[in-house]
Amino acid sequence: MSCSRGNIIRKRPQKHQNKTAFKNDLHDTSKKTKVLNNLEVNGVCERCKEIIEWKIKYKKYKTLSAPRKCVGCELKKVKYAYHVLCTDCGKEKKICAKCCTSxxxxxxxxxxxxxxxxxxxxxxxxxxxxxxxxxxxxxxxxxxxxxxxxxxxxxxxxxxxxxxxxxxxxxxxxxxxxxxxxx
Incomplete structure (x- = not known):
């Protein structure tokens, strides 16, 4: 078994291999999916941008139902999921709105x-x-x-x-x- 203790070398290929690439709009033609595919990720660093784009690509992105509270100004101005700062605070402080790194x-x-x-x-x-x-x-x-x-x-x-x-x-x-x- 590949998960047995001490077995670090796998002798077989993975059991289930994808024959075609995943398409998030293959069977879902809703407005929400179209909006997410056209969503432009701004105000975040490259790493966070890649993470959010991956979530959108593989249908893991969950949109906010209501604006969240900003960590910087403590107003309900955060409109994008996975962000902790509003766009104004992110631009003002010149930090990523998701991970808060400069x-x-x-x-x-x-x-x-x-x-x-x-x-x-x-x-x-x-x-x-x-x-x-x-x-x-x-x-x-x-x-x-x-x-x-x-x-x-x-x-x-x-x-x-x-x-x-x-x-x-x-x-x-x-x-x-x-x-x-x-x-």
Whole structure:
């Protein structure tokens, strides 16, 4: 059994697998579902936005029947489910209306994630063979002309590294070697 004590390796695939993706409006054509599908989530951080969008996508979102009391101003102005602050207090204090974290902290964590991605790509470049690494670096220089390259562009380059024409790069290397040999 997969739930028996000490059994950490499962030997079979999961029993019930979905053949089609879930659609929240497949059998339900009510006005409520249409309104929820068109609902725009604003005033929350990215993580909370993803959580609320997931709830809407999989029909787990429960709307408020009456406005709730705001934690900030203590008036009944919260009109969106899962929010603890009204939109006015959230904008005024510059914090997420759901989890009450400041947007500055969220931006710093995003910058840290970007730094981690750069470190990850540097480690990938270190692990590449010398020929492919130099080819990739030359290709990046040709594409960007000294500008910073984003992590998504590096991912695309790494996935397409075999498509880069190595014959042109070999000609470039031989001309560089000739220049170095003449000094």
């Amino acid at each position: 947007f500055d902290v969220i931006k710093k964590s995003d910058e840290e994630n970007e730094d981690n991605n750069v470190n990850k790509y540097q480690s990938i470049l270190k692990n590449l063979p010398e020929r492919k690494r130099r080819t990739l670096l030359r290709y990046i220089k040709k594409q960007e002309d000294g500008q910073e390259i984003s992590s998504t562009a590096i991912e695309a380059l790494l996935s397409e590294i075999d498509k880069i024409n190595l014959d042109d790069d070999l000609n470039d290397e031989s001309s560089e070697d000739n220049l170095c040999g003449s000094d």
